[in-house]
Amino acid sequence: MKPYAPLPEDFFQQPTLLLAEALLGCLLIKETEEGIASGYIVETEAYMGPEDRAAHSFGNRRTKRTEIMFNEPGFVYTYVMHTHCLVNVVSGPKEKPEAVLIRGIEPVDGLDLMKKRRKMDDLKNLTNGPGKLTKALNITIDDYGRRFTSPPLMIAKGIPPGKVTRGKRIGIDNSGDARNYPWRFWIAENPYVSRNRK
DNA sequence: ATAGAGATGGCCT
DNA sequence: GGCCATCTCTATT
Numbered sequence: 493m494k495p496y497a498p499l500p501e502d503f504f505q506q507p508t509l510l511l512a513e514a515l516l517g518c519l520l521i522k523e524t525e526e527g528i529a530s531g532y533i534v535e536t537e538a539y540m541g542p543e544d545r546a547a548h549s550f551g552n553r554r555t556k557r558t559e560i561m562f563n564e565p566g567f568v569y570t571y572v573m574h575t576h577c578l579v580n581v582v583s584g585p586k587e588k589p590e591a592v593l594i595r596g597i598e599p600v601d602g603l604d605l606m607k608k609r610r611k612m613d614d615l616k617n618l619t620n621g622p623g624k625l626t627k628a629l630n631i632t633i634d635d636y637g638r639r640f641t642s643p644p645l646m647i648a649k650g651i652p653p654g655k656v657t658r659g660k661r662i663g664i665d666n667s668g669d670a671r672n673y674p675w676r677f678w679i680a681e682n683p684y685v686s687r688n689r690k
Numbered sequence: 691a692t693a694g695a696g697a698t699g700g701c702c703t
Numbered sequence: 704g705g706c707c708a709t710c711t712c713t714a715t716t
Contacts, residue, residue, distance in 0.1 A: 557702085
């Protein structure tokens with residue numbers, strides 16, 4: 493396993509839609525006492541803050557949960573959805589509450605650890621969804637407010653993503669027109685994308 | 691292959 | 704008390 497070099501802070505300082513696409517192919521890494529697990533990011537969604545009805549920060553809603561999004565980019569935003577934890581990259585300049593949701597990764601290191609945590613052997617189903625990958629990597633609400641530029645939770649240079657496709661975001665059907673915005677990005681033909689649709 | 695429903699828990703009003 | 708940026712299982716085509 494090669495040593496990990498987290499991406500520099502300025503990587504996160506690009507506009508949110510560009511960052512969402514730039515994250516594809518990057519390596520998401522979590523270090524724990526049990527060991528290291530990582531995977532290439534293959535699917536993301538951009539949430540554009542005040543004007544985006546699907547975003548938690550719609551209308552500049554500022555709560556205990558959304559507070560981290562008002563920081564400068566590169567912070568970790570985790571939150572709990574039903575029984576699952578979801579992980580976002582805080583994006584946009586300070587006071588602009590935007591974020592990128594990580595929806596799927598392709599397993600790289602720590603395969604056995606991921607299988608153990610997910611209690612299954614089916615490689616294809618280990619990390620192909622936002623709630624699945626956090627469980628496989630052991631990303632939790634405790635990671636809230638950390639930075640992706642240092643351990644234990646990091647984003648590092650990965651591989652060139654190849655062909656990228658974009659389409660509507662998933663699971664936000666109660667968000668008016670925002671549901672149709674093409675702010676979901678994924679690596680074309682990649683088997684670890686949560687689901688196929690435009 | 692696709693559709694529908696239940697589980698389930700924290701956050702917000 | 705209502706609302707979900709989900710997952711898994713079942714039933715049906």
